[in-house]
Amino acid sequence: MGRIVVDVMPKPEILDPQGKAVAGALARLGYDEFGAVRQGKRFELEVDGEVTPELLGRAREAAGLLLSNPVIEDVVNVSADESADESADDDAVVS
Amino acid sequence: MRVGVVTFPGSLDDQDAARAVRLAGGEAVSLWHGDCDLRGVDAVVLPGGFSYGDYLRCGAISRFAPVMEPLIAAAKGGLSVLGICNGFQVLCEAHLLPGALIRNDHRMFVCRDQRLSIERTDTPWTNQYQRGEEIVIPLKNGEGGYVADDATLDMLEGEGRVVARYVGGNPNGSYRNIAGVSNEAGNVVGLMPHPEHATEPFFGPDPRSGTTGLDGMRFFTSLLEKVAAA
Numbered sequence: 001m002g003r004i005v006v007d008v009m010p011k012p013e014i015l016d017p018q019g020k021a022v023a024g025a026l027a028r029l030g031y032d033e034f035g036a037v038r039q040g041k042r043f044e045l046e047v048d049g050e051v052t053p054e055l056l057g058r059a060r061e062a063a064g065l066l067l068s069n070p071v072i073e074d075v076v077n078v079s080a081d082e083s084a085d086e087s088a089d090d091d092a093v094v095s
Numbered sequence: 096m097r098v099g100v101v102t103f104p105g106s107l108d109d110q111d112a113a114r115a116v117r118l119a120g121g122e123a124v125s126l127w128h129g130d131c132d133l134r135g136v137d138a139v140v141l142p143g144g145f146s147y148g149d150y151l152r153c154g155a156i157s158r159f160a161p162v163m164e165p166l167i168a169a170a171k172g173g174l175s176v177l178g179i180c181n182g183f184q185v186l187c188e189a190h191l192l193p194g195a196l197i198r199n200d201h202r203m204f205v206c207r208d209q210r211l212s213i214e215r216t217d218t219p220w221t222n223q224y225q226r227g228e229e230i231v232i233p234l235k236n237g238e239g240g241y242v243a244d245d246a247t248l249d250m251l252e253g254e255g256r257v258v259a260r261y262v263g264g265n266p267n268g269s270y271r272n273i274a275g276v277s278n279e280a281g282n283v284v285g286l287m288p289h290p291e292h293a294t295e296p297f298f299g300p301d302p303r304s305g306t307t308g309l310d311g312m313r314f315f316t317s318l319l320e321k322v323a324a325a
Contacts, residue, residue: 014242015268017198066159069152069188071195072242 002051003084004059007077008068009040043067044081051080096121096319099136101166101182103128103157107144108179108291115291116140119315128160138175138219138318139166141182143235143289153196153238154184163189175219175318176283180236183275183285192276192285193251194243199236200268208300209234209288210262211274215255218281222320223313230310231300234266234274234288241269241276241287251276258284290314 010016016038023037045062047055056078063075098116100123102109113123124136128146133139147156157163163185170176170191178186186192199205208231213224224230243251248271251257258275265272267287275286290311293299299308 013244014197015200015240017200017202017240017268021202066151066155069155069195071187071193072197 001084002047002049002055003081004045004047004051004056005077005079005081006043006045006059006063006067006075007040008043008063008073009076010038011072011074014072040073040076041067046084056080096138097124097134097136098122098315098318099124099126099133099139101126101128101139101141101162103144103146103160103181103185105144105146105148106142106181108289109142109144111289112140112142112179112291115294115311115315118294119312120319121315126162128157128162130162131165133162133165133169133174138177139169140291141176141178141185142291143180143182146181146185149181149238152184152188154181154186154188157181157185158188167191170278170283173280173282177220177314177318178283178285179289179291180239180287183287184238186283186285191283192278193247194241194273194276196238196287197240197242198238199240199266204235204237205239205266206235207233207266208304208306209266209274211259211288212262213259215258215277215281218258218277218284218317220284220314220317221258223317229262231304231306231308232288232290232293232311233300236267236287239267239269239287241273243270248273254279256281259286259288286314 019038060078068075098121100113116123184196187195213228216226256277258277261272261274277284293311302308
């Protein structure tokens, strides 16, 4: 089992109200060293077998079509999740 | 005059939109998101609500519903389409309209009677209004902030494609107070406030506020006028 990670962030010039809310909450909790927060999204796409360049290409296509809206967001990462196999082992141990 | 109203899973205002169509003298035709054809309608309303639970982004999943394929093709061919609130978000996600709608800048849901100025009056949805006319219709959204880059905003203003602007304060952080925009031809209009909720006495904005409470009706009678003239 392989896994592809897609990370999407709001464009820098677009207001990020969720990030602002989180920054406010952090400051209230005493974490005032974090001046600004921007909140994005992480998608994990599972594939059968190894992550191939073709599959990464398909993931990039899907990221541009559905997972992000290019008007307000940037796809900042599409990559194979190298820890995918390990976490599958972890699951086996837990169960 | 047959006006399709699409119901997505999570649509909220489809019945009100259909009712507004009937009150205006048209025939409302229910379209299901899973339909692959538009049943020969003369126009389509994409209603408000929270289609697909607003998951991923508002309108992002609805935009790929089966009914959207013929709808997008027909809209590009000139079919009159009005997207209200969630419908506006769907039209932006489908790239039939430029820009996008994001969470209100103040991060709260807003629900109130909203003053608007109508700025584009040559569309099938607004030809019964006067340019610059102020109307009051309900506004209710959590993610109604209209955003686009400066070049797009300049283009929209330069080409006269801003259909309506907020008056008396910006309720959701929309850039340049934009409440509604159109495509270049004007047949596709997206609007964040709800004209369908201001089409019947005592069910819309409070008449004691100095308006009739029926200011939304002309979005739907405009359509009949346009089709009659065509």
